[in-house]
Amino acid sequence: MPPPLMVRFHGGAAGPWRVTRMRALAGAALPAVDRIAVQEGMAGAPGGAIAWTLAGSTGNQRYTERAEADSLAARQQGLARPEARHAALIPIRKSEAWWSLAQDERRAILEAESRHIAIGMDYLPAVARRLHHSRELGEPFDFLTWFEFAPTHEAAFDEMLARLRAQREWDFVEREVEIRLVREEG
Known part of the structure; x- marks a missing residue:
């Protein structure tokens, strides 16, 4: 496993990712921006x-679990693939009810009931993703999920999101913002 990587998503006037849509699905929205820059490490x-x-x-x-991690690693492609010119940043905060559950109870809801990992695997390798943990950093969201995909896979990405959001796990989401992007270099 590679060492942890600090990642910052800057919403503003600069960056290679042009915002095509921002919408709050639960809770407060983020201020509208034109672009996002992704800053890795230092x-x-x-x-x-x-x-x-x-x-x-x-x-x-x-x-x-180990078998899931191995399967994800074998099937997922990396970020920054030339054909993956579309992206989505989805910050999520879960409720205190979620965080009051024990780790095994959260795992049971996430995978045994909601099949979160299994649903995501149905869309590999077309949709690449990287999860960022924010809760322990005192950030306004618990997770920042970054997805990249080719324009031809946008319908599959939408289908994946709909399947995930229809699961019991989403009963615990109290804030979610969806930001759609297109990469424009230069």
Whole structure:
């Protein structure tokens, strides 16, 4: 497992990712922005006005069992594939009811009942994703999920989101913002 990576998503006037849509599905929205820059590690922040920054860290897979982790690693492709010009940043905060559950109870809801990991695997390798943990950093969201996919896979991505949001796990989501993006280099 690679070491944790701090990642910051800067919403503002600069960055290679142009925002095509922002919508709050639960709770408060984020201020509207034109672009998002993704800052990994100690890289410098983008120029231009920044309206908000969301930070998270990659790390251990908290709810994933070994067989699932191995299957994910074997099937998922990396980020920044040339054909993956569409992306989505989905920050999520879960309720205190979720966090008051024991780890095994959260795992049971996440996978045994909701099949979160299994649903995501149905869309690999077309949809690449990276999960960032934010709760322990004092951020306004618990998780920041970054997805990248080719334009031809957008319908499959939408289907995946609909399947996930229809599960019991989403009963515990109290804030969710969906930000759709298109990569525009140069």
